[in-house]
Amino acid sequence: MSEYILRTNQLTKQYKGHNAVDHVDLSVRKGDIYGFIGQNGAGKSTMLRLVTGLAFPTGGTMEIFGTDAKEGLNDAQKRMGAIIENPALFPDMTAKENLEVHRLQKGIPGKDCIEETLKLVELTETGKKKVKNFSLGMKQRLGLAVALLSNPEFLILDEPTNGLDPIGIVELRELIKKLNREKGLTVLISSHILSELYQLATTYGIIHEGRLIEELSLKELDEKCRQHLKIKVDDAAKGATVLEKTLGTADFEVMPDGTIHLYQHLDDVRTVSRALTDSGLIIEHFARTGDSLESYFSKLVGGGHHE
């Protein structure tokens, strides 16, 4: 059984009669990179503030590292690292000096963690360069270093790619993957763009108007978004045999409702339909389908604007 790092139960935060976070049940498993997706104002920051103890829920409960957060949030916080707002970086100091200030603030013993963390975020070469002369991507990585200084098991990042250029986004993604792979770090990361976290997150939670409207794995997301021919024939088992024997393909799935999703021959629909009808099958439905990530997201949240 997988171990949960975070589980919320009907977690709610109300501001002036409005539920910014509305009865959310969210689960993050150990080793997950959990992509938390929602448009601006959907409730992502509020949710992450609740999890990190920067705000208090008006309803519901949460468990962090298997302990009720009411009793154990202080202990849990020591095992978490977070970037919720822009971390305080001192522009006239170097990367190393910045980390030293944060190390002292957090009461972390020993200076070794500074070099180790700089290495982790690939900022060892910055030497005497002051932070004010860093690129945004470098500043973001230094912010990450601040969150990683205490060697946390659970990292929480609120829209860390905001304002980064495409290269900065790719670098940050690779870094997060590396931390997850090499240090076994569990990550909860929010974004208002689904595609930005695509292929990074292993699980996706989609929040809209404070409610968690869907939680799905990367595999499930891929299945929903992968282009395929959706075929319904009067005998699904026979249809599957025809695809295998006549078309020589195994790249299809028979869904629980009997429809067949065929991932090959997308541009060769005539050959497919002919093979099926030639073997005496009646085609009840035949369509090319599959969403782009953006259209899938828009469908879920009602096609509103992203900004």
Ligand code: ATP
């Ligand atoms: P963004 O990406 O724009 O930060 P978000 O998904 O993080 O969006 P939140 O910042 O959590 O959304 O905001 C959710 C809702 O709660 C919004 O309607 C916001 O106005 C409201 N809200 C958030 N914080 C407060 C607060 N301190 N006081 C009153 N309302 C708040």
